Amino acid sequence: xxxxxxxxxxxxxxxxxxxxxxxxxxxxxxxxxxxxxxxxxxxxxxxxxxxxxxxxxxxxxxxxxxxxxxxxxxxxxxxxxxxxxxxxxxxxxxxxxxxxxxxxxxxxxxxxxxxxxxxxxxxxxxxxxxxxxxxxxxxxxxxxxxxxxxxxxxxxxxxxxxxxxxxxxxxxxxxxxxxxxxxxxxxxxxxxxxxxxxxxxxxxxxxxxxxxxxxxxxxxxxxxxxxxxxxxxxxxxxxxxxxxxxxxxxxxxxxxxxxxxxxxxxxxxxxxxxxxxxxxxxxxxxxxxxxxxxxxxxxxxxxxxxxxxxxxxxxxxxxxxxxxxxxxxxxxxxxxxxxxxxxxxxxxxxxxxxxxxxxxxxxxxxxxxxxxxxxxxxxxxxxxxxxxxxxxxxxxxxxxxxxxxxxxxxxxxxxxxxxxxxxxxxxxxxxxxx
Numbered sequence: 088x089x090x091x092x093x094x095x096x097x098x099x100x101x102x103x104x105x106x107x108x109x110x111x112x113x114x115x116x117x118x119x120x121x122x123x124x125x126x127x128x129x130x131x132x133x134x135x136x137x138x139x140x141x142x143x144x145x146x147x148x149x150x151x152x153x154x155x156x157x158x159x160x161x162x163x164x165x166x167x168x169x170x171x172x173x174x175x176x177x178x179x180x181x182x183x184x185x186x187x188x189x190x191x192x193x194x195x196x197x198x199x200x201x202x203x204x205x206x207x208x209x210x211x212x213x214x215x216x217x218x219x220x221x222x223x224x225x226x227x228x229x230x231x232x233x234x235x236x237x238x239x240x241x242x243x244x245x246x247x248x249x250x251x252x253x254x255x256x257x258x259x260x261x262x263x264x265x266x267x268x269x270x271x272x273x274x275x276x277x278x279x280x281x282x283x284x285x286x287x288x289x290x291x292x293x294x295x296x297x298x299x300x301x302x303x304x305x306x307x308x309x310x311x312x313x314x315x316x317x318x319x320x321x322x323x324x325x326x327x328x329x330x331x332x333x334x335x336x337x338x339x340x341x342x343x344x345x346x347x348x349x350x351x352x353x354x355x356x357x358x359x360x361x362x363x364x365x366x367x368x369x370x371x372x373x374x375x376x377x378x379x380x381x382x383x384x385x386x387x388x389x390x391x392x393x394x395x396x397x398x399x400x401x402x403x404x405x406x407x408x409x410x411x412x413x414x415x416x417x418x419x420x421x422x423x424x425x426x427x428x429x430x431x432x433x434x435x436x437x438x439x440x441x442x443x444x445x446x447x448x449x450x451x452x453x454x455x456x457x458x459x460x461x462x463x464x465x466x467x468x469x470x471x472x473x474x475x476x477x478x479x480x481x482x483x484x485x486x487x488x489x490x491x492x493x494x495x496x497x498x499x500x501x502x503x504x505x506x507x508x509x510x511x512x513x514x515x516x517x518x519x520x521x
């Protein structure tokens with residue numbers, strides 16, 4: 088590198104460091120900074136308390152398929168009578184009349200007797216098949232073999248995942264397969280996954296990603312113009328566009344470490360309370376990293392945008408509020424209509440797509456899990472527990488791998504930040520500093 092280039096780089100580095108450090112020092116000495124960050128931390132902490140309460144609640148097993156009942160009152164559960172060939176609705180026909188007589192099973196034997204086997208699914212198929220008939224009421228049924236393949240995929244006693252043109256998933260079962268799932272196993276997992284997706288999308292990306300820059304970034308330039316401090320900055324040999332960029336660096340030097348700390352604390356709290364065999368669930372680490380990446384990019388793009396609105400008008404926060412409300416609406420739109428073209432021209436749509444793509448990387452069985460826990464046929468009168476999880480689950484925007492979806496979303500968000508900076512610099516260059 089030539090001496091001239093070295094001198095230019097050193098000068099650029101000194102200017103960037105000076106403005107960024109000045110900005111960071113301003114944030115540290117303002118009470119409003121810590122009020123905003125404290126409110127955000129309090130809101131997220133309250134949400135985590137609800138999660139811990141939900142994970143500590145006792146789960147009661149439910150006889151979803153009704154085969155633990157004894158409708159004829161002969162002391163034998165329906166499942167036992169059906170498996171042995173007696174009539175569960177006729178009291179004078181029961182296994183106790185066999186020679187030798189068969190003792191009645193306790194009713195608990197026929198509760199949670201056939202849970203799902205997601206680990207056996209072949210997720211690379213267009214229509215993944217899974218399921219194992221643990222209690223043998225399908226494989227051992229006294230019916231023709233062709234009757235054990237009602238979904239028509241050539242495999243007896245299994246379940247097939249199918250997708251509609253709209254992207255929704257549904258299950259086709261051969262019957263009596265995985266029909267009485269274990270609530271103690273699945274309900275905590277449903278709660279955990281639904282919480283992580285809701286917390287990441289609405290807690291981190293929206294509350295942290297939008298509200299923090301709304302109050303901290305909108306005054307990055309406007310406040311300095313009003314107080315007259317901007318005159319001293321512009322008196323130095325520094326371009327106005329550089330001022331915007333270096334002020335943003337000071338802002339990011341505060342909000343990125345704070346958001347990383349919030350994500351780390353949240354991951355530890357949920358990892359300790361989450362269902363799993365170990366004392367700390369580490370399998371969700373990839374999803375937490377994706378949430379942090381989405382939050383950082385939201386803080387960057389929204390920070391650039393709200394700072395630019397502050398350049399446009401001294402009451403820039405008035406312009407920022409309706410935009411934040413608009414993005415909030417798009418966050419809900421992404422859950423109800425993830426293919427909407429409006430999401431492609433928004434900021435939050437691309438941020439949430441990072442989380443959606445990472446979900447498929449971290450939870451390989453997620454589509455099967457959502458379809459199974461949302462299908463009322465498996466849950467009987469208790470109702471499917473996965474309806475909220477299904478709402479929070481969205482498809483990635485492109486029909487490519489999750490990794491490519493994340494890469495595209497990151498590139499688009501960085502381009503959005505760069506475009507907003509160029510617009511802000513152009514506006515600031517033409518603005519008269521009174």
